[in-house]
Amino acid sequence: MALKVSSMRAFSYNYIWALDKDGTTVCIVDPGDATPVLAAVHAYNLSLSSILVTHHHADHTGGINALLAEFPGTAVYGPKSNKIDSITHPLSEGDILSVAGIDFTVMSVPGHTLDHIAYFAHGDSGDESVRPALLFCGDTLFAGGCGRIFEGNPYMMYKSLEKLASLPGATMVYCAHEYTLGNLRFALHADPYNTDIIERIQQVNDVLNAGIPTVPSMLSVELRTNPFLRCHTKGVRNAVTEKMALSADSSEIDVFAALRRWKDGFSV
Numbered sequence: 001m002a003l004k005v006s007s008m009r010a011f012s013y014n015y016i017w018a019l020d021k022d023g024t025t026v027c028i029v030d031p032g033d034a035t036p037v038l039a040a041v042h043a044y045n046l047s048l049s050s051i052l053v054t055h056h057h058a059d060h061t062g063g064i065n066a067l068l069a070e071f072p073g074t075a076v077y078g079p080k081s082n083k084i085d086s087i088t089h090p091l092s093e094g095d096i097l098s099v100a101g102i103d104f105t106v107m108s109v110p111g112h113t114l115d116h117i118a119y120f121a122h123g124d125s126g127d128e129s130v131r132p133a134l135l136f137c138g139d140t141l142f143a144g145g146c147g148r149i150f151e152g153n154p155y156m157m158y159k160s161l162e163k164l165a166s167l168p169g170a171t172m173v174y175c176a177h178e179y180t181l182g183n184l185r186f187a188l189h190a191d192p193y194n195t196d197i198i199e200r201i202q203q204v205n206d207v208l209n210a211g212i213p214t215v216p217s218m219l220s221v222e223l224r225t226n227p228f229l230r231c232h233t234k235g236v237r238n239a240v241t242e243k244m245a246l247s248a249d250s251s252e253i254d255v256f257a258a259l260r261r262w263k264d265g266f267s268v
């Protein structure tokens with residue numbers, strides 16, 4: 001069977017991802033709430049094979065204990081962090097794990113939190129289907145934006161995003177929130193002459209109007225339209241310099257830090 005990745009909505013804007021390889025067991029990514037997971041698992045008569053966690057925030061971990069109560073012994077993969085009690089397999093940069101028949105490499109991507117990790121799997125062209133490369137990146141890279149910097153500093157976050165941006169362009173980016181439209185509205189201010197953003201906003205509006213998630217997105221699209229991956233471009237640098245009164249010799253990281261501050265105070 002080919003891998004199926006499905007989304008469940010939790011809270012207002014969270015996505016919990018389910019990876020199903022064999023139609024009987026699922027791997028759940030960032031279960032902030034057990035309710036939608038248990039509803040889906042019962043509806044399709046599935047059991048839990050494993051849980052992947054990207055970072056310690058409650059909207060990514062709050063459902064783990066309730067899932068373990070129903071499925072004791074489930075492997076819980078997550079960052080080496082003293083903030084998540086239930087992790088059975090602590091991970092750090094470069095570790096490789098196999099879930100749902102896929103090998104994932106762990107990437108350390110601090111900035112949003114210090115313990116944040118992402119899971120990357122290379123694409124696969126098997127006999128049954130062609131599977132693109134997959135990235136589960138929690139609250140680090142969003143469609144059209146990036147997470148807030150709560151525990152790290154702009155340098156860390158910039159380096160983490162740079163790492164993700166170096167993955168293959170055809171990578172499907174599974175982030176944890178439906179923030180795409182708001183992010184792209186801000187992106188138009190931060191990168192005002194980028195017509196790809198205008199086009200993407202139209203597509204995203206159509207997708208949302210059809211009741212479909214805008215996530216996953218493709219990394220190559222993020223590279224063209226996500227201002228947080230475009231601090232090296234003249235367009236973003238000029239807009240940020242003007243808005244945030246940066247000096248002309250500001251570094252790319254200064255531009256990124258100011259862009260993040262601008263977004264923190266921006267409302268659409």
Ligand SMILES: [Zn+2]
Binds near residue numbers: 055057112139
């Ligand atoms: Zn978070």
